Amino acid sequence: MDALTLARLQFGITTVYHFFFVPLSIGLSIIVAVMQTFYVRTGQERYKSMAKFWGKLLLINFAMGVVTGIVQEFQFGMNWSEYSRFVGDIFGAPLAVEALVAFFIESTFLGVWIFGWEKLSKGTHLAAIWLVALAANVSAFWILVANSFMQHPVGYQIAESGRAEMTDFIAVITNPNVLLQFPHVALGGLTTGAFFVVGISAYHLLRNRHRSLPMFQTSLRIGLIFGLVAVSGTMIFGHLQGQRMADTQPMKLASAEGLWESEDPASLSLFQIGNEQDRESVVNIRIPSLLSFLTYNTPDGLVHGINQIQAEYEQQYGPGNYVPPAIWLTYWSFRAMVGAGAAMALLAVVGLFFSYTNRMSQFKWFLRLLIAAILLPYLANSTGWLLTEVGRQPWIVQGLMTIDQAVSPNVTPAMLWITLIGFTLIYGALMVADIYLLQKFARDIGHEDPQSEMSSAAQGKNQAPLKSTY
Amino acid sequence: MDLQTVWFILIAVLFAGFFLLEGYDYGVGILLPFLGKKDAERRVIINAIGPFWDGNEVWLLTAGGAMFAAFPHWYATLFSGFYLALFLILIALILRGVAFEFRSKDDNPRWRALWDWSLFFGSAVPALLWGVAVANIVRGVAIDADMNFVGSFFDLLNPYALLGGVLTLTLFTLHGALFLELKIGGELRTRAQGVVKMLWLPVTVLALAFVGYSALETDMFANLTVLKVVGLVGAVAGLLFTGAMIFTKRYGRAFLGTAITLISTVILLFWTLFPRVMPSTLDEAFDLTIYNASSSDYTLSVMTVIAFTVVPIVLIYQAWTYRVFRKRLTVESELEY
Numbered sequence: 001m002d003a004l005t006l007a008r009l010q011f012g013i014t015t016v017y018h019f020f021f022v023p024l025s026i027g028l029s030i031i032v033a034v035m036q037t038f039y040v041r042t043g044q045e046r047y048k049s050m051a052k053f054w055g056k057l058l059l060i061n062f063a064m065g066v067v068t069g070i071v072q073e074f075q076f077g078m079n080w081s082e083y084s085r086f087v088g089d090i091f092g093a094p095l096a097v098e099a100l101v102a103f104f105i106e107s108t109f110l111g112v113w114i115f116g117w118e119k120l121s122k123g124t125h126l127a128a129i130w131l132v133a134l135a136a137n138v139s140a141f142w143i144l145v146a147n148s149f150m151q152h153p154v155g156y157q158i159a160e161s162g163r164a165e166m167t168d169f170i171a172v173i174t175n176p177n178v179l180l181q182f183p184h185v186a187l188g189g190l191t192t193g194a195f196f197v198v199g200i201s202a203y204h205l206l207r208n209r210h211r212s213l214p215m216f217q218t219s220l221r222i223g224l225i226f227g228l229v230a231v232s233g234t235m236i237f238g239h240l241q242g243q244r245m246a247d248t249q250p251m252k253l254a255s256a257e258g259l260w261e262s263e264d265p266a267s268l269s270l271f272q273i274g275n276e277q278d279r280e281s282v283v284n285i286r287i288p289s290l291l292s293f294l295t296y297n298t299p300d301g302l303v304h305g306i307n308q309i310q311a312e313y314e315q316q317y318g319p320g321n322y323v324p325p326a327i328w329l330t331y332w333s334f335r336a337m338v339g340a341g342a343a344m345a346l347l348a349v350v351g352l353f354f355s356y357t358n359r360m361s362q363f364k365w366f367l368r369l370l371i372a373a374i375l376l377p378y379l380a381n382s383t384g385w386l387l388t389e390v391g392r393q394p395w396i397v398q399g400l401m402t403i404d405q406a407v408s409p410n411v412t413p414a415m416l417w418i419t420l421i422g423f424t425l426i427y428g429a430l431m432v433a434d435i436y437l438l439q440k441f442a443r444d445i446g447h448e449d450p451q452s453e454m455s456s457a458a459q460g461k462n463q464a465p466l467k468s469t470y
Numbered sequence: 471m472d473l474q475t476v477w478f479i480l481i482a483v484l485f486a487g488f489f490l491l492e493g494y495d496y497g498v499g500i501l502l503p504f505l506g507k508k509d510a511e512r513r514v515i516i517n518a519i520g521p522f523w524d525g526n527e528v529w530l531l532t533a534g535g536a537m538f539a540a541f542p543h544w545y546a547t548l549f550s551g552f553y554l555a556l557f558l559i560l561i562a563l564i565l566r567g568v569a570f571e572f573r574s575k576d577d578n579p580r581w582r583a584l585w586d587w588s589l590f591f592g593s594a595v596p597a598l599l600w601g602v603a604v605a606n607i608v609r610g611v612a613i614d615a616d617m618n619f620v621g622s623f624f625d626l627l628n629p630y631a632l633l634g635g636v637l638t639l640t641l642f643t644l645h646g647a648l649f650l651e652l653k654i655g656g657e658l659r660t661r662a663q664g665v666v667k668m669l670w671l672p673v674t675v676l677a678l679a680f681v682g683y684s685a686l687e688t689d690m691f692a693n694l695t696v697l698k699v700v701g702l703v704g705a706v707a708g709l710l711f712t713g714a715m716i717f718t719k720r721y722g723r724a725f726l727g728t729a730i731t732l733i734s735t736v737i738l739l740f741w742t743l744f745p746r747v748m749p750s751t752l753d754e755a756f757d758l759t760i761y762n763a764s765s766s767d768y769t770l771s772v773m774t775v776i777a778f779t780v781v782p783i784v785l786i787y788q789a790w791t792y793r794v795f796r797k798r799l800t801v802e803s804e805l806e807y
Contacts, residue, residue: 078549079550081550088538088542089769092540093773095535100780103528107528109787115520415554433572
């Protein structure tokens, strides 16, 4: 394999892996902060136990997100030096701001929260977890500002040197792309956190250990409420992103839909087997007019097909292949993401109905379904990014620079093999350790006082699980 | 002062913060398997840096981000050039970061040992390699007309750079031992004092040797500017002060001494470079300077406003955390948990 392919593979692997952890940190930190707020407001130990139980899982996950994030920051310079030289003015700025305004707060106050249960007033300690949750979301905003420039460059000019230079910082951070992408991603994170809480709570309700039941009944309901709100919001912003894509990245829209030829009115493909060589579909089950409706809110309207956009881009940018490398991947990623989102919305509605009518424990099959549903947000998050980034190809910055111009010229395939194998091995091993710990602590309802885990007399001992982790 | 100079200074400040803060927690990580004989002792040692290490590491991440934003060519040349060294640093930082979180989550002694040694290697490897990297930057590396590094990984392992690496490794260890002396009590504290006494002389000799070698390999002594003299005097005086304080058992002041040395070293090395950021050994014309490597003035001014607003706030709340966690830790105080 050549250096470009290896560098792309490495970016794909390390990024998808990094994003297994990030959304859970973003979402679960908010949910833990809310639980701890209940504790501080009501004084009920039940909420403290909840904050500590979910907080421990948050910490295991957080560490993985942090360490894999360092690789991301270094990787642009290591493998994509030409890209870094080209966009550093614009792309480097949000990365630096992210470190300054988010990473410092996150890392400092996470330490304060972990070690501060006994050293700080309740209010100050609560502020620490809120700062962590806030900073995790702020961090997502800044990295998405950087990503949005790749999808839809704004606020720049091409200088004499050939480099992209920032001309309008406000335009860069209010990129219409990020204004939709940020809520989509942040709410996707909240969805991930919510279904994580829902699934593990369902596990404990199934196990039916009397002592911990109230805690997990409450957790389950909190999770379902967050889940329903978050997944609905995620879908709304996702839909709006799709409509924008018709303007700014029509090729991505066409490849998400497997639309080879322009149509007016455009039909929505439900199941397709395509021939990517000849750029046509072999089998295609379609609903007439639906794609036009989804794109323009009217039953008709022209949606551009892959072949027409390719011809148009050849006119505009010169000869070349402007079709993403794997239409099957964008097409099925899109369907997996939307399908997972719809399934989560349905589960949350049914779950809330069972929860509020106090019938949850009668439906064991449903509780089992909720455990399995922990995986749905992960599926949606990963396929969402695959669509976003594969659908952008061959551009690294839409319309300005292609990926083959972006790779480091002095990094050889041998060097890339070393790092690719090294990262893959260590990431694989860490995944095993991470899942081992998560399942261990997700099952473990703690070393609490045998009489009553809620009793405030047990407060001192309640520190045990968390404190002993260091 | 032009914006490029402002950002050169800011990146020097970030590196100084990184050396000063992460320096001691690398040192503590290196000492962990040797000072902590029992599991409870190791936990105390880890707890001494537990609330701080992650915040310390962000100084490095911010330095990297600031380099990317302010001097994209510096970031691109350095990171693609020092490729395998950075890969090793990344592996080390990954293992180290999860080790803090994972080690005590299982009682199995082999599990604990795995993460204790991850903490050791995860601290020792970057402590060594950052010294190697910085010494290579100051010495100059093979950079071509397109600003790309054209040497090999093994060119980076020259004697001067290796001496630099051994110096940061041992200096961080001394700095970390002094930090432990201030943060922990009992038997462990006595052991930390032993390490401090053992390390001071070798570190001082290595530091003087590095300065001497720099005279041959770099422009350190060519046109001595005020800041270079300040850095040089500070670096040497800091260590001598540390020695005097160690032998009069005033360890707080001894820590101040290594802190002064670390900050002065960054000043000395950065102003040996200035206004270059990565000199080329192939041709002076290929040197990366703060001017040919920088972002546009617009980006630099935006980033200046943000940095000057945010950095003081960061300093305030990070200082506050040292107040919150000022209590000395002992095996007894931890065992109740």
